Structure formats: C-alpha cells, structure tokens
Amino acid sequence: MNWLISFFAWMGEFFGNGENWSGPGGIPMRLLEHLEFSALALLLAVLVAVPLGLVIGHTGRGEVLVVISANLARALPTLGLLVMFVLLLGTASIWPVIIPLVLLSVPPILVNTFEGIKGVDPDLRDAAYGMGLRGGQVLGRVLVPVALPLILLGCRLSAIQVVATTTVAAYTGLGGLGRYVIDGFATKDYAGVVGGSVLIVLFALVVQLLFTLAQRVTVSPGVSRRVNVR
C-alpha cells in the first residue's frame, strides 16, 4: 500500500502548494494553455475535415483521400511528427506544435464524417430526392442530422487524442499541463508528475462530458432513439 500513500502525499504536496495556483507556471495558467492549444487544433481540424467528409460522402468523389488519411493516421508516430515540425520550424511560435496536432486529428473526423454520410440508408436518400429536395438540401436537411452521431464521435475521438498529444507536446517546450509531467520527471519532482497527470485525466473526462452533452442537445431524439413518450 506504500504507493497509494505516496500517491496521496504527492497529491497533497502538489495541490496544497499555494505557489502552484498562481503565476505563469500556475495551474490556472497551464490549464488555459492546454485548453487553448487543444481547442485551436481541434477547431482547425474540424474546419478542414467535416466539410471534406461531407462532400466526399455525399458525392462519392475523392474516397481515396479518406482511405489515405485513415492509413496515414495509423502509420504516423505522434511524437516523431511533433519533433520533426519543431526541428523544421523552430519554437518561435506555437504553430510547429499546432500543425502536427491538426494533422493528427483530421483523420478520425474525416473518416467518421465520411462513413456517417455514406452509411445513411439509401432508401432515405432516395425518398429525400423523390420528395423534390435538391442535392444540398438532401445533405443539409437529411444526411447531416442522421449522420450527426458519427460526426460527433469523430470529433470526440480527435478531441481526446489532441488533449493527450498536447501533453506530449510539452516535450518540445510548449506550455500546458504536460509541463508538470515532463519537468517533474526531469527534476524528480514526483508531486508535479502525479498532480499533472491527475489534472490531465480530469481534463480529458471533462472534454468527454462536454461532447456527451453536445450530442444530447444536437442529435434528434428520433435518431438517438432517446425518447420514450409512448
């Protein structure tokens, strides 16, 4: 049970230390940085991947892009990509870190959006056209609402990945919650390692929760089959 005692001791040391709650290296600042990097990367990825996935899924043209992106995502080493961009572009701005984060989070969103749109029941698509909806209306009024759970799933997967990878990005000198872990290991400050990890886990859980809430609000009960107003 020693490790458990140490764990709580370190937790107490980290969170009990008033210095950790203020200043540029403080928990609020690090949280904000982490949020900023993750949100920016995710937002850019969504802006690229969702429209692309919608168009490819709807028209059936460019499917090879989806396949390539899915395979690349599996093949690319996260850390290697980060290091490469930092080496190429330096650390003067946040972009050498943001770009690989975006690249990593595009594939799950792209693949899921594409599959979501493509997987809509052909009868439904047929009925929509048969009612006299135009192509864009079929996409916007029928396919997207029906595929929304999958599109959101893709975004959630990417979000989790981005949150996790932003942690690793601290390795390249970036801020964020990863700092506590990386620096903690370097200076044998295990309170920092434990405290940072706990914060990252909590952060990831909150992100999950936000996506669950977003899903509740945006997905029609007719699609999620949530209602039971018999």
Next chain:
Amino acid sequence: MITFDAVTKRFPDGTVAVDDLTLEAPTGEITVLVGPSGCGKTTSLRMINRMIDASEGKILLDGVPVQSIAPPTLRRGIGYVIQQAGLFPHRKIVDNIATVPYLLGWDRKRARGRAMELLERVGLDAALAGRYPFQLSGGQQQRVGVARALAADPPVLLMDEPFSAVDPVVRTTLQEELLRLQSELNKTIVFVTHDIDEAIKLGDKVAVLRVGGRLAQLAAPKTLLSEPSDDFVREFLGHDRGIRRLQFVSTEGLRLRTDLTVRQGGEGGSSEEPWLLVVDEQGGPVGWIAGARPGELEPFGTFLYGRDSMRSALDAALLSPSGCSVAVDDEGKVVGVATREALDEALAEAADG
C-alpha cells in the same frame, strides 16, 4: 394522364431495363405495373419523376414531356411512396408529412395544419403527430409515407411496392384504405408491385411486364384474367385465375329464395326442404337447421348482396354444410338465400363471359 411513348432505358453497362414501352396511365385511375423481378417495373416508375432518365422515347405528363421540367420542381408536384416508407428519422411525424409543403414555402402553421388533416385522412391518431418514425409500426409508417406523398395535393401519385414490407393482414388493410382514399381523391396513380393479386385488387388497369422490360399485356383486371394474351401472362396470373375472376362478377343478378327462412323459436316451417335458415328477431342469421336434425344449428356464411362479388358468395356457400350462402344487407339482415342451383346458374353465366 401519364403517357409512355416508346420509352427505352439502357444502363451504362448495356442492360436494357425497359424496352420500347408504350402505355397510358389515365387520369384519376390506378394503373398497376406488375411483373417478375428484372422486368423494369420500378425503373419505369422512376422515370416518371426523373429519379432515372429515359434513354430513348418520351414520358408525357398531361402532354408535357417530363424531361423538360427540372427534377426538383417535377418531383414536388408528384407524390412518391416507396417500400420502406423512407421517413426522415430525425423529424417528427407531423414534419415528415409536411416535407413538401415546407419545400414549397408554405408557412409553418399552414403546413402543419395540412399535415394534421392528412394524418387523420390516412387513418392515424392525431396523437402520433409528435412521435418519431421509429416509434411507429411498419404499417403506421407506411400510412405516414402515403400522407407525406399527398401533402401538397399532387395530381399524380407514384407508389413503388409500398405494401410489400408489411405483414399480410396489415397489407390487406392498407390496400383497402388506398382504395377508399382513391375513391375520395381520384388521383392518377401508378403502382408497382410483384404481387399479381395486389395488382388485380387495386388496378383499374394492369400492365404486365416481362423480363427485359417489354410490355406483355395492358388490360383491365377482369380482361386480364379471362383473356391473357399469351402463355407468359397466363402463367404469371397463376392457376386459380378462374376463381379469382369471380371477384369481378357481381352478385346483383343472383337469384335468391326467401322461403327458406324460419324465425328463431318459431314453427318448424315446411319440412320438405332439407335445410332451413334460422333468423333472429332483428332479421340476422343464426344458423342452418337440417330437416333430419331440427335441434342442431349448423354454421353459415354470408355475403353483402349486390356489393360483394360472386367469389364471396361462393366462399360463403362453402362455409356451410347446407351448401347455400346467405345474402345480407348493410345492416346484416337476411335478404334471401342463394341455393346451389342459383349459384350454379350464376357460375355458368360467368363462365360464358
């Protein structure tokens, strides 16, 4: 009126789905396209609202070639019902029905009002309006599909095997409802099915198509049953087309006897007759008694006199050991009895044509 003028559909891979099809679907009538799979019936239907474009020939809608109208505009003016209903799962029933009115720019209130009207018209409870499609049974969904197709009151209705995914009992109900609706609305309906019984039941005219998309015969159901144009049609109609033809023979001229009834609890009546029908105080049938065993009531079968077909009358006769069928009126009162002799006469007449 919908006119097919020498219409051919050849797919890019070379298959000919519809081959030189010429036919007319008259205004206000139900024209059924029937045939085995691969006969091009669905392709033909889908060429009317340009879900598929014809390779050669013309399809005219009241004289206007459909190829001259942009598909979305054309389709908003044509009701379309498909097999799996194809309801939008994310929309409530009322909004599903109002799809086309919304597209046509009706305001929300008017569109929803119209949707509620149609919900009732197709025999659904108004309480279903706020539900989602997954909360409805297959039969209910199919009714909503019909309501949605009717929402903007289009003169033409295309129905692509709309009832083939529901169970036989529900299917029969839906078929009867369609006939009832049609008697009120008088739409020009083109109906696709692979079920010849459905075709005969619903069609004012039936077009039998053979594999490869060629028209084998276009005729009224009665004519189809009595004068199939060739072996293919004869075979497709099945073995019991003689019996089925009886459903087009009226019972109006059927000779009835009124001296074979006896009041319940009354006297035995004339004992020379082998069978007598016991009738209750309201004039409804109770059962048959045989002259030999006056105490026992035997089962009976009834048909609506003048309204039901000879097929029903014959069926009613076969349900009773007396071999006679009971003619009743709308209120269920006995009008008379059709004896074997009377049925025989009528059958002989029907066989003559």
